[in-house]
Amino acid sequence: MPDILLIDGLLSQAFSSFEGNVEREAQDYPAIACHKGCATCCTLRVTATAPEVLLIARYIAWAKFADGEINLAKRVAKANQQTCGLDEAQRVKLRRRCPFIMQGACLIYPVRPLACRGHACYDKQACVDAAAGRVERIPISEPHRLFRGLIQNAMQSALRDSGYAWSLYELNQALQLALNDESCDRRWAGGEEVFAPARIAEVNPEEMGKVFEQIKFRASSDAEIAPGTLH
Numbered sequence: 001m002p003d004i005l006l007i008d009g010l011l012s013q014a015f016s017s018f019e020g021n022v023e024r025e026a027q028d029y030p031a032i033a034c035h036k037g038c039a040t041c042c043t044l045r046v047t048a049t050a051p052e053v054l055l056i057a058r059y060i061a062w063a064k065f066a067d068g069e070i071n072l073a074k075r076v077a078k079a080n081q082q083t084c085g086l087d088e089a090q091r092v093k094l095r096r097r098c099p100f101i102m103q104g105a106c107l108i109y110p111v112r113p114l115a116c117r118g119h120a121c122y123d124k125q126a127c128v129d130a131a132a133g134r135v136e137r138i139p140i141s142e143p144h145r146l147f148r149g150l151i152q153n154a155m156q157s158a159l160r161d162s163g164y165a166w167s168l169y170e171l172n173q174a175l176q177l178a179l180n181d182e183s184c185d186r187r188w189a190g191g192e193e194v195f196a197p198a199r200i201a202e203v204n205p206e207e208m209g210k211v212f213e214q215i216k217f218r219a220s221s222d223a224e225i226a227p228g229t230l231h
Contacts, residue, residue: 057178075099118148157212165193173198
């Protein structure tokens with residue numbers, strides 16, 4: 001129970017902070033084109049922290065839907081077979097849709113990770129073109145991108161300082177590990193990096209450590225973090 005309370009409390013604060021800040025800051029920006037039923041960007045590689053992976057794994061364990069029970073664990077395993085080890089560019093080229101998308105809707109929407117919450121676009125056609133490989137850049141929402149980075153890095157910094165594994169992991173592979181081993185939450189809470197095989201290799205721990213120190217320094221001095229500082 002303490003492990004569950006730790007994960008739920010941490011992510012409840014992170015998600016509510018993200019939603020509140022984006023809602024406030026996005027008022028001066030155009031409306032985003034994202035809506036229920038649009039899953040164009042859901043072929044991208046998704047990264048997540050260990051608490052996010054564990055929350056989704058627990059959600060999968062009991063989730064049932066109106067049209068009967070759906071074997072989400074089986075869908076994750078199948079997706080992981082096709083995507084394991086691929087970098088972001090290879091994932092886009094593969095065009096393999098997220099295993100949680102059915103009829104354009106996300107089956108884990110209430111517990112989706114910050115990476116999904118922080119990806120929003122102003123132009124639906126640009127998303128379609130990007131998914132087809134016709135363009136490389138899309139007009140993303142700066143408030144979504146900014147606060148995803150700020151909150152995710154702050155959460156990782158707090159995990160690091162408290163002795164927990166704080167890396168970013170590829171979602172499909174990490175989820176399969178969690179679904180195959182019910183002790184993952186307890187072991188992670190004990191300081192073990194249970195999702196190490198799914199760790200995102202492109203993230204340099206030393207560089208991230210420097211970012212975390214910047215976060216703590218600026219927070220302690222009550223200075224605002226400028227847009228574009230964190231990614």
